[in-house]
Amino acid sequence: xxxxxxxxxxxxxxxxxxxxxxxxxxxxxxxxFGALISTYLVxxxxxxxxxxxxxxxxxxxxxxSSFVLLMSSLTMVLALSAIKRGDLRNNRIWLLTTAxxxxxxxxxxxxxxxxxxxxxxxYTTSPFSSAFFTLTGFHGVHVSIGILMxxxxxxxxxxxxxxxxHSETVEIIGLYWHFVDIVWxxxxxxxxxxxxxxx
Amino acid sequence: xxxxxxVEDVVGQPLGVYTRPxxxxxxxDWITTVDHKKIGILYGVAALFFFVVGGIEALLIRLxxxxxxxxxxxxxxxxxxxxxxxxxMIFLAAMPLSAAFANxxxxxxxxxxxxxxxxxxxxxxxxxxxxxxxxNLSWVLGGAPDGGWFGxxxxxxxxxxxxxxxxxxxxxxxxxGIASLVSSINLTVTILNMRAPGMTLFxxxxxxxxxxxxxxxxxxxxxxxxxxxxxxxFSRLFGARFFDxxxxxxxxxxxxxxxxxxxxEVYILILPSFGIISEVxxxxxxxxxxxxxxxxxxxxxxGFMGWGVWAHHMFVSGIGPISVAAFSLSTMFIAVPTxxxxxxxxxxxxxxxxxxxxxxxFAVGVVSMFTIGGLSGVTHAISPAxxxxxxxxxxxxxxxxxxxGGIIFGLFAGLYFWWPKVFGHQxxxxxxxxxxxxxxxxxxxxxxxxHVLGLQGMARRIDSYSPGFGFEFWNMVSTIGSxxxxxxxxxxxxxxxxxxxxxxxxxxxxxDPWDARSLEWLTPNPTPVHDFDEIPVVESLDEFWxxxxxxxxxxxxxxxxxxxxxxxxxxxxxxxxxxxxxxxIVFAAGLPFIALGLIFNLWxxxxxxxxxxxxxxxxxxxxxxxxxxxxxxxxxxxDTTEEAPVV
Ligand code: HEM
Ligand SMILES: [Cu+2]
Numbered sequence: 001x002x003x004x005x006x007x008x009x010x011x012x013x014x015x016x017x018x019x020x021x022x023x024x025x026x027x028x029x030x031x032x033f034g035a036l037i038s039t040y041l042v043x044x045x046x047x048x049x050x051x052x053x054x055x056x057x058x059x060x061x062x063x064x065s066s067f068v069l070l071m072s073s074l075t076m077v078l079a080l081s082a083i084k085r086g087d088l089r090n091n092r093i094w095l096l097t098t099a100x101x102x103x104x105x106x107x108x109x110x111x112x113x114x115x116x117x118x119x120x121x122x123y124t125t126s127p128f129s130s131a132f133f134t135l136t137g138f139h140g141v142h143v144s145i146g147i148l149m150x151x152x153x154x155x156x157x158x159x160x161x162x163x164x165x166h167s168e169t170v171e172i173i174g175l176y177w178h179f180v181d182i183v184w185x186x187x188x189x190x191x192x193x194x195x196x197x198x199x
Numbered sequence: 200x201x202x203x204x205x206v207e208d209v210v211g212q213p214l215g216v217y218t219r220p221x222x223x224x225x226x227x228d229w230i231t232t233v234d235h236k237k238i239g240i241l242y243g244v245a246a247l248f249f250f251v252v253g254g255i256e257a258l259l260i261r262l263x264x265x266x267x268x269x270x271x272x273x274x275x276x277x278x279x280x281x282x283x284x285x286x287x288m289i290f291l292a293a294m295p296l297s298a299a300f301a302n303x304x305x306x307x308x309x310x311x312x313x314x315x316x317x318x319x320x321x322x323x324x325x326x327x328x329x330x331x332x333x334x335n336l337s338w339v340l341g342g343a344p345d346g347g348w349f350g351x352x353x354x355x356x357x358x359x360x361x362x363x364x365x366x367x368x369x370x371x372x373x374x375x376g377i378a379s380l381v382s383s384i385n386l387t388v389t390i391l392n393m394r395a396p397g398m399t400l401f402x403x404x405x406x407x408x409x410x411x412x413x414x415x416x417x418x419x420x421x422x423x424x425x426x427x428x429x430x431x432x433f434s435r436l437f438g439a440r441f442f443d444x445x446x447x448x449x450x451x452x453x454x455x456x457x458x459x460x461x462x463x464e465v466y467i468l469i470l471p472s473f474g475i476i477s478e479v480x481x482x483x484x485x486x487x488x489x490x491x492x493x494x495x496x497x498x499x500x501x502g503f504m505g506w507g508v509w510a511h512h513m514f515v516s517g518i519g520p521i522s523v524a525a526f527s528l529s530t531m532f533i534a535v536p537t538x539x540x541x542x543x544x545x546x547x548x549x550x551x552x553x554x555x556x557x558x559x560x561f562a563v564g565v566v567s568m569f570t571i572g573g574l575s576g577v578t579h580a581i582s583p584a585x586x587x588x589x590x591x592x593x594x595x596x597x598x599x600x601x602x603x604g605g606i607i608f609g610l611f612a613g614l615y616f617w618w619p620k621v622f623g624h625q626x627x628x629x630x631x632x633x634x635x636x637x638x639x640x641x642x643x644x645x646x647x648x649x650h651v652l653g654l655q656g657m658a659r660r661i662d663s664y665s666p667g668f669g670f671e672f673w674n675m676v677s678t679i680g681s682x683x684x685x686x687x688x689x690x691x692x693x694x695x696x697x698x699x700x701x702x703x704x705x706x707x708x709x710x711d712p713w714d715a716r717s718l719e720w721l722t723p724n725p726t727p728v729h730d731f732d733e734i735p736v737v738e739s740l741d742e743f744w745x746x747x748x749x750x751x752x753x754x755x756x757x758x759x760x761x762x763x764x765x766x767x768x769x770x771x772x773x774x775x776x777x778x779x780x781x782x783x784i785v786f787a788a789g790l791p792f793i794a795l796g797l798i799f800n801l802w803x804x805x806x807x808x809x810x811x812x813x814x815x816x817x818x819x820x821x822x823x824x825x826x827x828x829x830x831x832x833x834x835x836x837x838d839t840t841e842e843a844p845v846v
Contacts, residue, residue: 012391012392012393012394015392017315017316017388017392017393018316020315020388020391021316021384021388024384024388024418025384027418028380028418028421028422029422031419031420031422031423032425032426035422035423035426035427035456035459036426039426039430039452039456042449042452043447046446046447046448046449048446048447123438124438124439124440125440126440126446126447127440127441127443127447127449129440130433130434130439130440130441131441134429134430134433152816152819
């Protein structure tokens with residue numbers, strides 16, 4: 001993300017290279033998740049002899065963890081506005097909170113995965129199970145990478161190398177973070193809210 | 200620091216724990232370079248190397264098929280060879296050769312000094328190379344991929360393809376895919392964000408436009424193939440059930456994902472070549488391109504419509520009559536913008552004072568050969584006819600007329616055209632013409648007869664045929680033709696070596712050898728490290744040409760300035776350039792370990808992963824510009840122009 005340093009010259013669109021690159025990348029990510037969600041939609045009813053989606057989903061639990069993830073977008077916004085004001089202390093607090101909320105979500109996912117596994121839904125049980133774990137797993141990996149980036153920024157900030165003039169870095173990582181949240185809204189609706197087949 | 204240094208001369212200073220590499224021309228400078236020109240050359244060299252590898256595989260195929268009951272390759276080996284031939288030619292030769300042109304030329308054509316994210320650009324190249332190496336390692340590590348380049352499920356599953364070949368396919372292509380994605384983001388940002396003052400979108404050369412459309416196609420197509428390859432890899436490595444019909448896995452899912460990527464991919468392959476000849480044809484016809492807006496908009500139209508035709512690859516896969524009818528129609532429609540382009544090239548040549556130098560011959564080769572391929576393409580847009588043609592040599596003939604006739608000829612046009620720009624000397628035009636004619640004859644002898652063979656019913660991807668079906672004669676002709684193609688490549692190599700030897704010790708060829716039109720020729724040949732002495736201010740399409748020509752009082756075109764007067768002389772000093780970096784290649788070096796680890800022994804992924812993580816962190820904390828390099832330089836020239844208002 002530090003390429004921005006070189007581009008103190010004006011750009012054609014007025015947006016920095018890094019930010020524009022992140023937008024283009026997120027455009028590409030839409031298709032990645034689009035293809036994964038399609039795969040899930042094709043396979044949600046093909047659970048072979050294993051558990052069906054409608055049998056095992058715990059909608060209240062996942063709703064809570066989804067809420068946690070959504071709140072992390074709010075704290076991300078607060079982190080950005082803090083660093084833009086030059087308030088490094090609050091920036092650190094909100095970065096850390098965002099990372100913690102993200103970790104809570106990942107913790108929920110790990111718990112969910114292990115529960116499902118105990119109930120007989122392994123990765124290789126059926127096309128449905130493979131598609132479910134792959135889609136949610138990919139999303140989880142995205143969140144985890146986001147957490148790593150947040151923590152890296154947090155540590156840089158502790159060491160004094162994340163200052164007001166770097167607010168764009170926070171903004172770009174924020175773009176990524178919000179994207180991952182929005183994708184989760186789609187995934188959550190498609191997987192959990194649309195009534196699932198039962199066996 | 201003295202006032203007359205360029206970044207190249209500046210000694211790298213120790214920055215933290217390692218020494219920053221510095222510019223120059225030794226091998227270390229090549230592996231750490233972030234210069235778009237060097238990266239372009241690296242892409243070109245690697246792509247031509249893989250082109251030869253894929254070509255040798257093609258010759259093996261043709262030797263096997265020269266006579267009935269061929270014994271050159273066994274059935275199993277034949278499967279591996281044709282699969283790797285297709286994969287190599289598409290992903291390791293044609294795409295990177297286009298990337299070579301894009302990398303080298305895009306900054307120059309839009310009046311910039313580099314791409315937007317120079318280190319990521321280096322990363323793209325090294326990851327692509329690592330992917331190519333991984334794919335080809337399969338030959339010695341248990342067997343090459345054998346499921347065809349489009350790897351249909353469930354044929355590629357562990358049951359039907361037990362060798363690790365398809366694992367190499369899934370992981371190797373994943374790597375080249377990442378490379379393409381990164382480079383497409385980079386070039387998109389470059390074109391949108393780094394245009395010189397006055398370089399509006401509609402003053403961009405057609406080549407730049409076609410590259411922009413190509414990059415956007417890549418941005419949206421690569422993630423789809425990435426998902427398909429992940430599903431395949433997870434099925435083979437971790438036992439996922441995506442393509443297992445016994446539990447309801449759907450073979451059509453793979454086909455859809457593959458072709459949603461695959462059809463845009465054919466435009467990803469062809470549009471750069473279209474861009475190249477859209478530069479070559481006006482130059483050698485001494486006329487502006489006919490219908491520039493139509494050229495641009497037909498390119499954009501192809502970019503959109505290319506997403507709506509994928510299932511024409513699946514007419515016999517049982518997708519149902521409604522889908523077949525719809526995709527049949529959409530496929531016929533997409534021929535329209537392509538036809539527009541062909542007519543525009545012909546109209547550009549019409550009435551021009553055409554000079555048939557080698558680049559122009561290859562360009563005209565594209566227009567004619569691609570048209571043949573396009574016409575046979577329309578015959579299989581008609582789905583009942585396609586039911587007869589699919590999986591026969593008629594298809595092989597079709598896609599080679601577009602791929603070889605349309606892409607390879609175009610890339611050769613580009614090689615001959617821009618050779619002086621890159622290396623400062625021209626290739627021999629006479630040898631170039633011989634190269635062209637041998638290639639043209641060989642090409643038509645090789646692939647023309649395949650139309651006949653296909654309509655006679657000869658199936659593709661079958662390792663041999665029995666005597667008595669009437670296949671013997673045309674197969675022999677085709678094999679002879681393929682060796683003529685090989686000869687033409689040898690002629691090209693001779694041309695390269697001979698011209699380089701003749702140019703040794705000679706001064707560079709001077710500016711503007713072709714009386715060209717676009718901005719890249721404003722810089723001297725070969726291009727200096729810093730590209731432009733001064734960022735040009737652009738006033739029109741074909742800016743370079745307009746600086747050389749004006750009109751007299753009767754409205755006739757007259758020469759107003761010589762190339763020497765117009766071109767920059769490359770003498771600027773102290774231009775601030777991004778510093779080289781070790782981390783792109785370190786990152787790329789980690790990936791093959793991860794890939795091999797996933798296939799053979801998970802422990803190998805540990806060093807691979809560590810390398811990747813280390814490279815990422817070192818990268819992030821390494822400033823783009825070595826703070827000690829080239830600061831305090833006098834780059835008045837550069838700075839004043841770069842601060843000029845940007846349009
Ligand atoms: C020396 C020139 C070439 C010759 C003689 C040649 C020959 C062949 C033949 C005979 C096949 C059919 C194999 C089969 O289906 O049994 C084939 C397949 C193929 N070729 Fe070529 N080829 C040449 C150049 C190229 C180039 C330049 C490209 C791409 C840029 C290319 C791309 C492909 C692809 C994609 C396939 C399909 C592979 C598959 O069925 O999976 N070829 N080639
Ligand atoms: Cu197609």
